[in-house]
Amino acid sequence: MQLKIVTPRKILMDMEVSRIVAEGPDGAFGMLPNHIDFVSQLVPGILTYETIDGTECYAGIRAGTLVKCAEEVLVSTSNAILGHDLESLQDRVKEVFRDLDENERAARSALARLEAQMVRRFLDLEQSA
Structure with a gap:
């Protein structure tokens, strides 16, 4: 299978893999070559994939969508972090996603203030009219 992980900014990876394990809203699921075409929402978590040479690799996924069509598996997500070591990846994911969450909270707060000002x-x- 050809696994491609894309974010709004770039293609993080595009490589042939022999196995994928991801997590959807109803729990984890796995895919092997010749799996039926499939679409699933992804929840924040770890996507595991095995390269053709048998190396197990990981991607910390913020959330997103997985689409399998023929031999291509496309994962579209707002943010992902790739890694070979699960422990160090977990630390990086916590740090990066925490910063993103804080930035999103600040942006939502600023937007709410702008909306309130506009309503006022x-x-x-x-009242002037």
């Missing part, structure tokens, strides 16, 4: 201005305009 519309109310002021209504």
